[in-house]
Amino acid sequence: MEKLLRQQKYLLVFVALVIITAVEVTVSYLPFTDRTPQTIILVIGSLCKASLVMLYYMHLRDDSRWYALLVGFPLVIGVLLSVTFVL
Amino acid sequence: MSVTSVASQQQTHQGHSGTLDHRKLGMWLFIGSEVMFFAGFIAAFVHFKVLNPAESALLDIPLTTVNSFLLLTSSFTVVSALAAIRERAVRRMWHFLIATWFLGAAFLMGQALEFSKLFYEGVTLHSVFGCTFFSVTGFHGFHVLIGLLWLLLILVKTFRRKIAGPEQAMQVEIFGLYWHFVDVVWIFLFAVIYLIR
Numbered sequence: 001m002e003k004l005l006r007q008q009k010y011l012l013v014f015v016a017l018v019i020i021t022a023v024e025v026t027v028s029y030l031p032f033t034d035r036t037p038q039t040i041i042l043v044i045g046s047l048c049k050a051s052l053v054m055l056y057y058m059h060l061r062d063d064s065r066w067y068a069l070l071v072g073f074p075l076v077i078g079v080l081l082s083v084t085f086v087l
Numbered sequence: 088m089s090v091t092s093v094a095s096q097q098q099t100h101q102g103h104s105g106t107l108d109h110r111k112l113g114m115w116l117f118i119g120s121e122v123m124f125f126a127g128f129i130a131a132f133v134h135f136k137v138l139n140p141a142e143s144a145l146l147d148i149p150l151t152t153v154n155s156f157l158l159l160t161s162s163f164t165v166v167s168a169l170a171a172i173r174e175r176a177v178r179r180m181w182h183f184l185i186a187t188w189f190l191g192a193a194f195l196m197g198q199a200l201e202f203s204k205l206f207y208e209g210v211t212l213h214s215v216f217g218c219t220f221f222s223v224t225g226f227h228g229f230h231v232l233i234g235l236l237w238l239l240l241i242l243v244k245t246f247r248r249k250i251a252g253p254e255q256a257m258q259v260e261i262f263g264l265y266w267h268f269v270d271v272v273w274i275f276l277f278a279v280i281y282l283i284r
Contacts, residue, residue: 006170014163021159025152028282039283046278050271057166058267059260064107067115068154078126082133 013056020045110257114264121230125272128223128277136280139216145200145208148281154197155277161190162270165263172256180259181245184238185272191235199229220280227276230269237262 024045032038055061168183210217
């Protein structure tokens, strides 16, 4: 039963990833007069997808918090670095 | 049997516990360093994309959308392979890993096709945009290639029955972490390079 639930969970995550990707591609083709909302939607979509992969496929949700720290800390530094570079 | 090996076996069977596996720790440390690596590249690309909108318009979104689906599917097959070996379903793991390999190879072929199209349309390493684009996507593609070679090694080990049950599942899990990270990087690259205009 637990095995079935686990596989169903992976499948649900996959379906969610596909749906979010489809939404992102659709949004990118919409004729926005101001690109800011479009950019925000696409960034949020990417963050959702990355979170789903990391939490469920990479098992960060179930594993030790130390693993999350090991990737979370560089992620924050990387984002700050990127924002600084872009500005 | 020592406490450490019992904990290690429990972790092998369940995949999660309060103890830290040193192999997993090493892979997460590596992933942390790669996050910094790609963050720098992505930032550089965004900077030059803003300055070169004309070349950005040449990017093939439909092709890379298909590529994205291929890589997302390969993430699903990798995690399914891990679930299979934890249940001692070696044949099912084998099938999922084979599927992962072909999906990854198809992704690389799609990238190669896109690169050749862009070269034909005049986007080369001589322009700043071209340089940053090919650098970031090229490095990502190189990571996919390394993943495919690693996966071949795992398939050979499985064929030789060196990976035959939950006791060896950590090898598949470590590979899975690498492969999922490559997918996560692509999630951001796809949005930043192709979708955000």
